[in-house]
Amino acid sequence: MQHSNTQDTLVGLFVAAGIAGLFFLALQVSNLSSFVEQDTYSVTASFENSGGLKVKSPVSAAGVKIGQVRSISFDPKTYQSVVEMAIYSKYKTLPTDTTASVFTAGLLGEQYVNLEPGGSDEYLQNGGKIEITQSAIILEKAIGQFLFKSAEEKAKK
Missing domain, CATH: 1.20.5 (Single alpha-helices involved in coiled-coils or other helix-helix interfaces)
Structure with a gap:
């Protein structure tokens, strides 16, 4: 051929x-x-433990991606993890009393920041800070607490 x-x-x-x-x-x-950089504004939140959160992890509200993590740093004064998020400008109506939580997608999936809007009439601005946060749940720590409590209960019997 x-x-x-x-x-x-x-x-x-x-x-x-x-x-x-x-x-x-x-x-x-x-x-x-995303090769094209979208117009964003910056918001920060401090967590006791940011777990396995990474730069470029999604930031979502009601299951919709509204931004991404821009940077993660350690504050030596408060001993907390400071997460800077880039929120897309079209979602500029997040109330100032919005809460931020670090969640895991599925049982062993990637971690992301979930925002739950509050009821305030004022909105987060560029450079704003989310005050109410909930840290990541560390699976190893939760299992350790469960085992410790079950061992404690067996010792009482």
């Missing part, structure tokens, strides 16, 4: 399309898919 230039070109295009598809899939999985 003879190879023609047309066949070689079509095979080359097919391989190139496959590589482009794999590249696109890798970007989607790694949360790097």
Whole structure:
């Protein structure tokens, strides 16, 4: 069977399309898919423990992604984790009494920040701080407490 230039070109295009598809899939999985920077404003929240939260983790409200984590740092004065979030500007009506919690997507999934809006008439501005927070639940710590309590109950019997 003879190879023609047309066949070689079509095979080359097919391989190139496959590589482009794999590249696109890798970007989607790694949360790097947004090449265009959206207009955002910055909000911070302090947590006792931010768990496995990472930069670029999603920030959501009511199950909708409204931003992403921009940075995570340690405050040496309060000994807390300070999480800076970039919230998309189209969601600029978050009340000042909004609460922030670190949740896990599924049992062993990635962690994200969930925001629950409050009832205030004033809104968070650029550089605003969320005062009411709930830290990540550390699975190992919860299991340890459960085992300790069950051992304590057996010792009482």
